[in-house]
Amino acid sequence: MDQSDVTWNHLQILRDKAPLIHNITNYVVMNNTANALLALGASPVMAHAKEEVADMVSIASALVINIGTLSPGWVEAMETAMHAAGKKGIPVVLDPVGAGATPYRTETVKALMQKNPPDIIRGNASEIGALYSAENRTRGVDSTQDSQAALDPARFLAREYEAVVVVSGSTDYIVTDHNVSTVQNGSELMGKVTGMGCTATAVVAAFAAVIENQEKAALTAMSVMGIAGEIAALKSSGPGTLQLHFLDVLYNLDEKDLKQKLKSENNHA
Amino acid sequence: MDQSDVTWNHLQILRDKAPLIHNITNYVVMNNTANALLALGASPVMAHAKEEVADMVSIASALVINIGTLSPGWVEAMETAMHAAGKKGIPVVLDPVGAGATPYRTETVKALMQKNPPDIIRGNASEIGALYSAENRTRGVDSTQDSQAALDPARFLAREYEAVVVVSGSTDYIVTDHNVSTVQNGSELMGKVTGMGCTATAVVAAFAAVIENQEKAALTAMSVMGIAGEIAALKSSGPGTLQLHFLDVLYNLDEKDLKQKLKSENNHA
Amino acid sequence: MDQSDVTWNHLQILRDKAPLIHNITNYVVMNNTANALLALGASPVMAHAKEEVADMVSIASALVINIGTLSPGWVEAMETAMHAAGKKGIPVVLDPVGAGATPYRTETVKALMQKNPPDIIRGNASEIGALYSAENRTRGVDSTQDSQAALDPARFLAREYEAVVVVSGSTDYIVTDHNVSTVQNGSELMGKVTGMGCTATAVVAAFAAVIENQEKAALTAMSVMGIAGEIAALKSSGPGTLQLHFLDVLYNLDEKDLKQKLKSENNHA
Numbered sequence: 098m099d100q101s102d103v104t105w106n107h108l109q110i111l112r113d114k115a116p117l118i119h120n121i122t123n124y125v126v127m128n129n130t131a132n133a134l135l136a137l138g139a140s141p142v143m144a145h146a147k148e149e150v151a152d153m154v155s156i157a158s159a160l161v162i163n164i165g166t167l168s169p170g171w172v173e174a175m176e177t178a179m180h181a182a183g184k185k186g187i188p189v190v191l192d193p194v195g196a197g198a199t200p201y202r203t204e205t206v207k208a209l210m211q212k213n214p215p216d217i218i219r220g221n222a223s224e225i226g227a228l229y230s231a232e233n234r235t236r237g238v239d240s241t242q243d244s245q246a247a248l249d250p251a252r253f254l255a256r257e258y259e260a261v262v263v264v265s266g267s268t269d270y271i272v273t274d275h276n277v278s279t280v281q282n283g284s285e286l287m288g289k290v291t292g293m294g295c296t297a298t299a300v301v302a303a304f305a306a307v308i309e310n311q312e313k314a315a316l317t318a319m320s321v322m323g324i325a326g327e328i329a330a331l332k333s334s335g336p337g338t339l340q341l342h343f344l345d346v347l348y349n350l351d352e353k354d355l356k357q358k359l360k361s362e363n364n365h366a
Numbered sequence: 367m368d369q370s371d372v373t374w375n376h377l378q379i380l381r382d383k384a385p386l387i388h389n390i391t392n393y394v395v396m397n398n399t400a401n402a403l404l405a406l407g408a409s410p411v412m413a414h415a416k417e418e419v420a421d422m423v424s425i426a427s428a429l430v431i432n433i434g435t436l437s438p439g440w441v442e443a444m445e446t447a448m449h450a451a452g453k454k455g456i457p458v459v460l461d462p463v464g465a466g467a468t469p470y471r472t473e474t475v476k477a478l479m480q481k482n483p484p485d486i487i488r489g490n491a492s493e494i495g496a497l498y499s500a501e502n503r504t505r506g507v508d509s510t511q512d513s514q515a516a517l518d519p520a521r522f523l524a525r526e527y528e529a530v531v532v533v534s535g536s537t538d539y540i541v542t543d544h545n546v547s548t549v550q551n552g553s554e555l556m557g558k559v560t561g562m563g564c565t566a567t568a569v570v571a572a573f574a575a576v577i578e579n580q581e582k583a584a585l586t587a588m589s590v591m592g593i594a595g596e597i598a599a600l601k602s603s604g605p606g607t608l609q610l611h612f613l614d615v616l617y618n619l620d621e622k623d624l625k626q627k628l629k630s631e632n633n634h635a
Numbered sequence: 636m637d638q639s640d641v642t643w644n645h646l647q648i649l650r651d652k653a654p655l656i657h658n659i660t661n662y663v664v665m666n667n668t669a670n671a672l673l674a675l676g677a678s679p680v681m682a683h684a685k686e687e688v689a690d691m692v693s694i695a696s697a698l699v700i701n702i703g704t705l706s707p708g709w710v711e712a713m714e715t716a717m718h719a720a721g722k723k724g725i726p727v728v729l730d731p732v733g734a735g736a737t738p739y740r741t742e743t744v745k746a747l748m749q750k751n752p753p754d755i756i757r758g759n760a761s762e763i764g765a766l767y768s769a770e771n772r773t774r775g776v777d778s779t780q781d782s783q784a785a786l787d788p789a790r791f792l793a794r795e796y797e798a799v800v801v802v803s804g805s806t807d808y809i810v811t812d813h814n815v816s817t818v819q820n821g822s823e824l825m826g827k828v829t830g831m832g833c834t835a836t837a838v839v840a841a842f843a844a845v846i847e848n849q850e851k852a853a854l855t856a857m858s859v860m861g862i863a864g865e866i867a868a869l870k871s872s873g874p875g876t877l878q879l880h881f882l883d884v885l886y887n888l889d890e891k892d893l894k895q896k897l898k899s900e901n902n903h904a
Binding site for chain 1: 392393394395397398434435436437438464467468469470471557558559560561602603604605606607609610
């Protein structure tokens with residue numbers, strides 16, 4: 098199978114299995130994330146009480162941890178959930194939103210990773226860079242660095258945590274300790290919609306839930322995100338209409354459109 | 367008046383009275399819920415601090431309790447608000463989101479109901495079933511059972527709490543201890559938008575605020591939800607566009623469309 | 636420069652500087668607020684943990700404090716952030732959502748203002764009135780009074796806190812201790828979308844971040860809000876479509892449309 102067959106095959110598996118994805122994520126994007134997972138064919142659940150996160154993990158197929166609006170009570174629940182997911186053996190996908198913007202974020206996400214190493218980390222170049230070195234303070238959740246520049250930090254994190262690291266940008270990089278794949282799909286307009294990165298993280302988790310090879314799952318996920326965004330942008334007159342077209346496209350994405358648009362490269366292959 | 371006259375009459379009363387609906391609901395759907403209430407002609411307010419919920423209840427015409435993203439602090443406020451609403455005599459509508467998915471949810475919602483019995487309970491078949499017996503664990507907020515299968519649990523709850531119980535599904539059932547009404551409106555696409563069930567609960571509360579007969583209020587509410595969703599689905603190419611068309615249709619719903627589409631049956635009548 | 640040149644010039648400066656706006660706001664509107672700031676050309680960040688708000692303020696150009704879904708933990712963080720913003724000298728814009736609806740809201744917002752006076756206060760007539768006198772209890776977040784009626788309270792607050800006070804309504808008033816400007820733009824349909832007032836507050840903060848004269852910044856902000864809403868309403872069939880057209884229009888707003896639609900009057904000029 099060539100890459101486009103693999104990607105289409107992955108999407109069919111996801112739609113067929115409809116995995117339950119447990120999200121502990123930020124307030125800003127909960128609604129978008131849930132809708133994107135539904136449109137994709139997965140089943141979202143949001144739960145953050147430390148009283149129930151382990152039980153929720155026990156019925157879920159992947160766990161998303163997103164620190165976009167973190168606070169101590171939530172961090173405690175994240176830790177509990179990550180631990181339970183690790184014991185159960187389901188993939189944990191971490192989104193270090195705004196890492197580097199404040200010491201609290203940077204330190205919290207580092208501590209979470211050290212206690213329970215995630216399977217996949219997805220962030221923009223600033224965030225991935227901040228996890229590598231806390232020296233570079235960023236402007237919050239925006240990416241102010243090129244994603245290329247985050248390749249060294251990504252490789253470091255990939256080795257350190259035995260994780261797949263996804264660096265989002267105009268080119269997306271999927272990085273392991275020995276390989277770098279790229280996705281060239283997407284649209285600049287996606288950066289004008291809040292939470293598109295967080296949605297990408299949830300989409301990565303949905304594929305990771307059903308595709309055993311986490312690197313391939315991440316590559317497919319970023320391709321599907323980018324292609325859906327690209328097609329949606331063509332139909333949109335701004336970031337408002339993009340949001341809804343994105344969900345419609347994700348829901349309707351067919352083999353022809355997906356294969357025609359795909360611009361990913363697996364350097365390993 | 368036949369059923370379609372009753373339904374249209376109820377909608378006019380609601381638009382005329384514009385009742386204030388106090389929502390203690392989950393993070394995922396707060397925005398949708400508020401927008402749906404506004405589009406319907408009601409006035410939403412969200413407040414969850416135990417310092418103010420009783421005061422907010424004192425100016426509200428109905429209270430929505432939705433446990434979708436519960437945690438102990440919020441549960442405490444829910445209890446306070448439900449108690450205040452009971453004393454004041456305004457309808458309390460409970461949405462047991464995800465009941466059955468974790469013991470914490472199931473136990474919490476049962477405890478809330480036992481302390482302050484709600485006037486109306488709205489959930490999908492899994493959730494209603496879980497309140498009847500904690501044996502059957504569900505896959506989170508999705509309904510994996512047919513709503514018909516929840517009729518026995520619904521009747522039990524209706525008797526136990528002297529409540530009207532609404533079971534949502536492709537057919538909606540409005541259940542009391544002596545009667546079952548049905549609504550056949552709606553669209554499958556509504557299940558691909560997060561929080562449509564939570565919106566239904568808020569719409570039920572809005573009608574319950576202005577129509578004394580809570581069973582009839584629930585029947586009208588589920589009809590209006592279903593009809594709006596049905597018309598909106600015809601204009602939509604997926605779950606993204608459905609969301610906004612749903613709000614537009616709710617806002618513009620007129621006598622002709624409502625009466626033409628109505629497929630409800632009051633078995634009692 | 637006439638007023639329309641000033642307004643266009645302000646918008647260009649904002650888009651050029653893309654200021655980082657730190658929002659401690661309510662759950663209902665976080666997503667809308669972030670999207671409106673992005674569409675406008677600013678950069679939003681949401682952070683509420685007391686562990687990080689001062690650090691976030693240190694990299695931000697303005698701070699939004701919105702009490703729409705307040706609770707004690709958040710109020711503590713608001714106070715910390717407002718104090719840090721005051722020390723740093725960046726504008727603080729306060730939105731007293733629902734002030735007057737409950738004693739807790741009214742007292743909390745008064746205490747926040749007294750400890751750290753905001754630079755700009757934006758609310759509807761009910762809310763502004765409630766800050767003046769706690770006698771008049773309101774129906775939650777709706778404005779039930781004409782904005783004209785809030786001019787005396789607004790002048791009082793402007794003097795008391797040396798602040799610019801914006802009273803939103805069919806006419807918007809921008810009030811200082813010696814001046815009243817007005818904006819006649821906007822559409823009634825905007826009142827049927829939740830959080831449009833909260834969005835206005837964030838837009839005010841974005842302009843206040845880049846325009847030194849806070850009164851002029853507020854006047855431009857309310858003009859841009861109103862014009863974008865007005866144009867969007869013409870393209871919309873209800874509150875659902877209005878939301879997305881509003882973001883698209885904000886994103887694409889050009890000199891011709893802005894100047895053609897502008898109906899503001901600076902009585903001071």
